[in-house]
Amino acid sequence: MLKYILKRVLWVIPTLIGVLIILFSLTYMLPGDPASAMLGPRATPELVEELNSRLHLDENMPVRLGYYLLGIAKGDLGTSVWSGYKVSSLISSALPHTALLAVCSLGISAVIGVFLGAFGAIRQNSPISRIVTIVSLLGVAVPDFVAALLLMLLFCVKFPILPAIGAGTEGGIGDIALHLILPATALGIGWVGYLSRLTRESMVDVLEADYIRTAKAFAIPQRSIAYVYALKNAIIPTITVIGLGVGKLLGGAVFVEIIFSRPGLGKLIVDAVYARDFPVVQGGILVATVLFVLANLLADISYGFVNPQIQYD
Amino acid sequence: MNTTPSKIISNQMSLTPRWTETVSMAFRSIVKVKGGLLGAVFISIMLLCALCAQWISPHDPDAQNILQRFAGPGFAHLFGTDYLGRDIFSRIIYGCRIAVLVAFGSVTLSSVVGVFLGVIAGYNEGKKFDYFIIWLFDIVRSFPQIILALAIVAVLGPSLVNVVVALAFTAFPFYGRIARAQTLSVKEADYVKAAEAMGQKPLTIISKHITPNIMAPVIVCLGMDMATMVIWESGLSFLGLGVRPPTASWGIMLRNGYKYIQVSPWMILWPALAIAFAMIAFSLFSEGLRVALDPKERNR
Numbered sequence: 001m002l003k004y005i006l007k008r009v010l011w012v013i014p015t016l017i018g019v020l021i022i023l024f025s026l027t028y029m030l031p032g033d034p035a036s037a038m039l040g041p042r043a044t045p046e047l048v049e050e051l052n053s054r055l056h057l058d059e060n061m062p063v064r065l066g067y068y069l070l071g072i073a074k075g076d077l078g079t080s081v082w083s084g085y086k087v088s089s090l091i092s093s094a095l096p097h098t099a100l101l102a103v104c105s106l107g108i109s110a111v112i113g114v115f116l117g118a119f120g121a122i123r124q125n126s127p128i129s130r131i132v133t134i135v136s137l138l139g140v141a142v143p144d145f146v147a148a149l150l151l152m153l154l155f156c157v158k159f160p161i162l163p164a165i166g167a168g169t170e171g172g173i174g175d176i177a178l179h180l181i182l183p184a185t186a187l188g189i190g191w192v193g194y195l196s197r198l199t200r201e202s203m204v205d206v207l208e209a210d211y212i213r214t215a216k217a218f219a220i221p222q223r224s225i226a227y228v229y230a231l232k233n234a235i236i237p238t239i240t241v242i243g244l245g246v247g248k249l250l251g252g253a254v255f256v257e258i259i260f261s262r263p264g265l266g267k268l269i270v271d272a273v274y275a276r277d278f279p280v281v282q283g284g285i286l287v288a289t290v291l292f293v294l295a296n297l298l299a300d301i302s303y304g305f306v307n308p309q310i311q312y313d
Numbered sequence: 314m315n316t317t318p319s320k321i322i323s324n325q326m327s328l329t330p331r332w333t334e335t336v337s338m339a340f341r342s343i344v345k346v347k348g349g350l351l352g353a354v355f356i357s358i359m360l361l362c363a364l365c366a367q368w369i370s371p372h373d374p375d376a377q378n379i380l381q382r383f384a385g386p387g388f389a390h391l392f393g394t395d396y397l398g399r400d401i402f403s404r405i406i407y408g409c410r411i412a413v414l415v416a417f418g419s420v421t422l423s424s425v426v427g428v429f430l431g432v433i434a435g436y437n438e439g440k441k442f443d444y445f446i447i448w449l450f451d452i453v454r455s456f457p458q459i460i461l462a463l464a465i466v467a468v469l470g471p472s473l474v475n476v477v478v479a480l481a482f483t484a485f486p487f488y489g490r491i492a493r494a495q496t497l498s499v500k501e502a503d504y505v506k507a508a509e510a511m512g513q514k515p516l517t518i519i520s521k522h523i524t525p526n527i528m529a530p531v532i533v534c535l536g537m538d539m540a541t542m543v544i545w546e547s548g549l550s551f552l553g554l555g556v557r558p559p560t561a562s563w564g565i566m567l568r569n570g571y572k573y574i575q576v577s578p579w580m581i582l583w584p585a586l587a588i589a590f591a592m593i594a595f596s597l598f599s600e601g602l603r604v605a606l607d608p609k610e611r612n613r
Binding site: 014029146247270281288289292 | 448449451452453455456457458459460461463464465467468540544547548551552553554567570571574575578581582585588589592593596
């Protein structure tokens, strides 16, 4: 087990180096001249040349890659071509908004999804079970950005009861929460459907297991059989899915943040793409990727703890 | 199942079924699955719309009519009109084209590349090439998929082909990993050992004996991925990083609907419904495909 964890953690290093190489080559392939874009049309050739050599843009590719990796190792993500701010400070001001959105939508939808799924499995053919089917169909049929648009249409235009844009940072906790409702619902609706169906399926399997029959024979109350004995095992597939889900969530956050104008990481990346501000795009994607890699790592490792039956070699 | 003895014998006689038989057999078992038939019908409708868009759609999808902007659904325009007075129904029909093209195109491209690399890596298990391919897969899988696609399109420039390429690039490691894992188990099978003992070349073994026998899980993944690709194409187009306007794509229609959200709900509702239709179609079909190809579930 320890050996597996060590191997898994160490494997992250070459993977992240590869990620950096891909990010670097994407910018390398980019047409255009960053230095003249930064300095504007009235820059003298000497100025452009000086900036080029300061940014090491006049070197050949391997050298530039070396400088890039060195900068990352020092924690320097570069400077925004557009605004002149440090990329790291732009990201650190955007990240809390995305983190809040992701944690809220994933947390709430995990609780609702697991509860709905478990209940739907215990009482099959009950209204709750039908709700699970409907919600999971809805989650499949309406992708997050479409859900965001529909929610906005319903609750901001038809019945203007919820705020449509911004993160509500000026108005205190209540306002922040109010601004979170629609984006978090849009991001979470698919997850409620997916997790509830997943939990229901594995719960149905678990409820047929021998140890549940034994528990029944020992006259353990129905409720504690279901929610303690069965759910503990039925929840295992859900946990791995949540790890992968962080990636989907970060991707979905891009759309939801654009639609609701939340100043998060996704909006930062897309706005930088529009402005062709590639240091910011690079830095933003790097941070999103690192978060995703870490989430997967945690999910993989926790999987071994939750399910001791798994044997690692 | 009512299999007569003669049928069993004839099945055994033809050891290698023609591909038409395989396809029709697969289709029959998909249709038997609950919902599979509905999925197949929905996909057929989408294909029909995509192929015959110019005959089905009542109006030119790009014809503007400024006097008739933001019309609600009615007789003249079934689904209403958009901010330039274009017929939404016709644009939805033409949008099927983009959705189907992207779904099939990117899934085909990514699965071919992924399976090719995965099988070769699996066959050379433990060698340097294998490690390199695993590394490559893990790097690409590290990115949140849509964010990587977004970055690639941003570099290549928005166009239909670039969207297909970008989406295929984000998805190929998933096929590769499935193909590699399957190859690891299939290459230990007796028929592969026999082929090796007969002195067949590795390339022949890979193409004739391994690849055909690992395709079932790949095909299941293919079905599920098509839905995802449709979402992502419309997502990228929604951000203005996908298909170029004025091409009728559902994502572009949503983008315009978002701009005029205060004016007309129809510009959002219809493309949203179209996407929902496509999602249900592909998920039902892929669920049918999964059950049909899974020997454990088939006899349930």
